[in-house]
Amino acid sequence: MAIVGHLGCPLALLMILMTNVSSCFSFQQTLPITPHVRTSIGAIYHSGPASDWSSLNLGGLSGLRSSAGHRSDGPRIHGNGRRKAASLSLAKGFFENLESQSGKDYEWIAARPPLSRVMIRDILRRKECYISDWTDGLKDMKKVVPAILFLYFACLAPAISFGTIASQITKNSMGVVEFLLSAGTSGMAYSILCGQPMAFIAPTGLTLAFISGLFRFCSLKGLPFFPIYSWVGLWTSFFFTVLGLAGSSQLIRYCTRFTDEIFNALLSLNFIYEALASLRRNFKQADPMNLTMPFVSLGMALTTFFATMSVTAFESRGRNFLIPLNDVPIKIKLLCSLPAVLLTALFYMDQNISVRVVNNPDNGLKKGAAYNLDMVALGLITGVLSIFGLPWMCGATVQSMNHVRALTETQFNPETEEVEIVSVTETRLTGFVIHALMASSLLLLPVIRLVPIPVVSGVFLFLGRKLMSGNSFLKRCRDSFVEKKRLPLDHPMQKLGRKRMSAFTLVQILCLAGLWSFKQNPSTAIFFPSVIGMLMVVRSAVLPKFFSEEELTELGDATPSKHTDEDEINM
Numbered sequence: 001m002a003i004v005g006h007l008g009c010p011l012a013l014l015m016i017l018m019t020n021v022s023s024c025f026s027f028q029q030t031l032p033i034t035p036h037v038r039t040s041i042g043a044i045y046h047s048g049p050a051s052d053w054s055s056l057n058l059g060g061l062s063g064l065r066s067s068a069g070h071r072s073d074g075p076r077i078h079g080n081g082r083r084k085a086a087s088l089s090l091a092k093g094f095f096e097n098l099e100s101q102s103g104k105d106y107e108w109i110a111a112r113p114p115l116s117r118v119m120i121r122d123i124l125r126r127k128e129c130y131i132s133d134w135t136d137g138l139k140d141m142k143k144v145v146p147a148i149l150f151l152y153f154a155c156l157a158p159a160i161s162f163g164t165i166a167s168q169i170t171k172n173s174m175g176v177v178e179f180l181l182s183a184g185t186s187g188m189a190y191s192i193l194c195g196q197p198m199a200f201i202a203p204t205g206l207t208l209a210f211i212s213g214l215f216r217f218c219s220l221k222g223l224p225f226f227p228i229y230s231w232v233g234l235w236t237s238f239f240f241t242v243l244g245l246a247g248s249s250q251l252i253r254y255c256t257r258f259t260d261e262i263f264n265a266l267l268s269l270n271f272i273y274e275a276l277a278s279l280r281r282n283f284k285q286a287d288p289m290n291l292t293m294p295f296v297s298l299g300m301a302l303t304t305f306f307a308t309m310s311v312t313a314f315e316s317r318g319r320n321f322l323i324p325l326n327d328v329p330i331k332i333k334l335l336c337s338l339p340a341v342l343l344t345a346l347f348y349m350d351q352n353i354s355v356r357v358v359n360n361p362d363n364g365l366k367k368g369a370a371y372n373l374d375m376v377a378l379g380l381i382t383g384v385l386s387i388f389g390l391p392w393m394c395g396a397t398v399q400s401m402n403h404v405r406a407l408t409e410t411q412f413n414p415e416t417e418e419v420e421i422v423s424v425t426e427t428r429l430t431g432f433v434i435h436a437l438m439a440s441s442l443l444l445l446p447v448i449r450l451v452p453i454p455v456v457s458g459v460f461l462f463l464g465r466k467l468m469s470g471n472s473f474l475k476r477c478r479d480s481f482v483e484k485k486r487l488p489l490d491h492p493m494q495k496l497g498r499k500r501m502s503a504f505t506l507v508q509i510l511c512l513a514g515l516w517s518f519k520q521n522p523s524t525a526i527f528f529p530s531v532i533g534m535l536m537v538v539r540s541a542v543l544p545k546f547f548s549e550e551e552l553t554e555l556g557d558a559t560p561s562k563h564t565d566e567d568e569i570n571m
Contacts, residue, residue, distance in 0.1 A: 116247030122370035126195045129367045129426075133197055137429030147406035147430050152437050155202060155399050159183040159438060162203040165274050166391065169212045173225055174391055177442065179203055182390035184439025186381045190393075191431035193377035195370020198404050198426055199358045201378060202396035204350055205270040209519050210343055211391065223332070226389045230323040231333050233386025235340030237379050240347055244375030252352040252371070257557045258543070259535040260353055261473035262512050264397070266532075268471070269516065271464030323389045345533050347394055351378055354395030363404050364421035403430065472556055476505045495554050504547060504555055511535055 137144050163176030183202055190201050214232065218225045243249075325333075352371060359369040374395075382392055407425040412418075468474055479487060480502050487493055492501045518531050543552065544559070552558055 116245065116372070118247035118250060119245055119372040119376075122195050122373040125368045126370045126373060133367075133426065133428040136425055137427030140425045140427075143407055143409070143425055144427065144430055147403070148433050148437075150406055151399070151403055151430065151434050154402050155183070155187075155200065155434055156180075156438055156441060158396075158399070159203060162208055162391075166208060166211065169208070170215045170225070173215065174211070174389075177445070178389075179391050180438060180442055182385055182393060184435045184437075184441070186385060186390075186393045187435025187438065188432050189381050189384075190377055191428045191435065193373075193380065195373030195377070196355055196358060197428040197431055198365065198400065198407075198424075199355045199374065200396050200399040200403055200431060201351075201381070201393040202399050203391055204394050204396055205267050205274070206346055206350060207392050207394050208274075209270060210346060213519070214339065224327055226323045227325060227327045228332070228336060230325055230386045230389060231328070231336035232340045232343060233382055233392060235337040236343045236347065236392075237383030237386060239340060239344040239379075240382060241376050241379030243344070243348065244372045244379055247372050248348075249352055249371035249375060252348075252356065254536055254540060255349065255353065256536075256539055256559070257472070258508065258539045259349075259532075261471055262508050262515070262535055263349060263353060263532065264471050265468075265473055265508075265512055266515050266519075267397075268464045268468050268474075269512070270519075321388045321390070323387065325387075343392075347378065347382070347392075348375075349532050351375065351395040354397045354400055357397055358400050358404060364408065364424050365404075365426060366424070367426050406430075473505065473508050476501060477509070480505060492555050496551055500547075500551060501555070504543075504551075507538075507543065511538060 159179045160176050163174070163179030166179065167175035186201060191197055211229075214229060215225055217223075218228050351374065355369070355371060355374055359365060359371075378394070385392055404424065407427070407430065409422040409424070410419050411422050413420050476492070479491065479493060480498070484493055484498065515531050539557070540559075547555075549559060
């Protein structure tokens with residue numbers, strides 16, 4: 001219950017408690033109250049001095065009048081009216097008694113609830129199926145067990161790979177130990193707290209890029225990395241949790257395919273770049289007279305890529321996981337809120353786009369979405385990870401979609417000649433067990449460290465290529481060089497012509513280039529999330545001036561319509 005007032009917040013809590021008690025017991029009590037009190041049910045306003053409230057009797061019921069002296073029924077009650085009406089009646093009865101004894105007229109003011117309606121709906125929707133989220137997994141073990149075994153390795157490989165690359169980028173400030181521990185524990189917590197259990201959180205390429213940019217910025221300015229890292233994470237946790245409670249995920253509907261395609265292309269490009277950069281370091285560090293090892297590393301990376309294997313190597317080490325938060329002055333702690341705003345923007349895009357892909361109606365999920373509840377869960381997890389200096393996690397598209405597909409039962413329809421979804425086992429059990437196994441993989445460090453490091457580059461090449469699948473932006477880049485007659489009849493080039501399609505694609509290429517240049521520049525690396533937000537501005541404010549709505553629709557990027565259902569975020 002949210003209570004806002006001047007000096008009467010603690011007293012207002014006591015008033016509500018007493019009004020509920022008075023429904024069971026008959027008693028009288030005297031209590032001094034400040035002039036302005038607001039509760040989550042309603043409020044009264046009194047302009048007289050506080051001394052007028054010094055001896056008011058709390059008992060009985062009388063009429064509640066407005067400031068004009070008329071009868072007021074208070075705010076309208078929606079939803080489940082019985083409980084709300086009872087609470088409202090008790091509160092009104094309390095205020096009626098105050099008014100009758102003081103001889104003053106008061107105004108009934110409707111107050112806003114502490115949570116957004118969308119967030120409340122998320123909680124109520126997922127509350128109904130929370131138990132079944134666990135029991136459904138136990139009922140379908142024939143599908144759950146193979147999914148756990150497959151996804152354990154599918155999730156373990158990126159975590160180890162990210163840890164290896166991070167140890168090189170951050171000069172061993174973070175490594176595989178931290179990434180395994182963070183991915184395992186945060187994944188378990190997310191499976192318990194989140195709204196959509198079919199979505200996974202994991203280390204992502206853009207989060208790693210932000211950590212890399214923050215590390216380079218701290219090195220450039222001579223600042224201690226881990227205290228800065230923790231304060232940025234704590235501020236991000238606060239901002240992201242507040243955004244979730246406020247129901248801000250509805251804004252993601254303005255992130256159209258134009259932004260999605262550029263965002264996924266950036267992820268793919270980042271994976272491939274990090275893989276090639278790692279292989280390039282092998283050649284730079286090798287003896288020019290003997291390039292055997294660099295070429296062996298290249299061969300191992302390519303072999304891993306084509307075989308889609310999932311193992312790597314790393315150095316294990318120990319460090320203090322409790323970060324000294326007070327090692328930086330107050331001014332620096334407050335200034336950490338600025339990069340936290342950028343990281344919050346990155347998390348907002350990454351998390352909601354990933355979860356939106358999972359909630360796509362084509363996947364056949366039945367239990368409903370809960371975007372804001374997912375944001376609050378991730379915000380709380382981010383705060384805990386930041387305190388211990390562990391890598392941040394965010395929504396992972398590849399792992400999430402693998403999770404959905406592994407638990408999907410399909411059948412071939414001979415009439416339509418297409419594979420159709422029969423059912424999906426929507427459960428939290430798989431996510432919890434998979435990430436528990438990942439955390440327990442820390443016991444296997446002596447074995448894992450025997451695997452060659454270049455294999456990581458192969459995993460990153462595979463992930464980068466995997467993210468390219470289904471990206472129509474990248475397909476249009478390829479199709480720009482294809483003869484028009486070889487393209488299908490419903491292709492945008494057939495309806496708009498090569499010139500118009502290429503112009504739209506060129507805008508996306510320029511946006512991607514701008515994002516990449518911001519990310520690669522050490523002095524601006526931590527600011528590149530703000531450029532991601534600018535993509536929505538370009539789409540909503542700039543593109544409509546050069547492309548008609550019909551053209552945008554043919555390109556698969558129709559302008560978002562105004563939604564009447566606040567619970568729905570359209571794809």
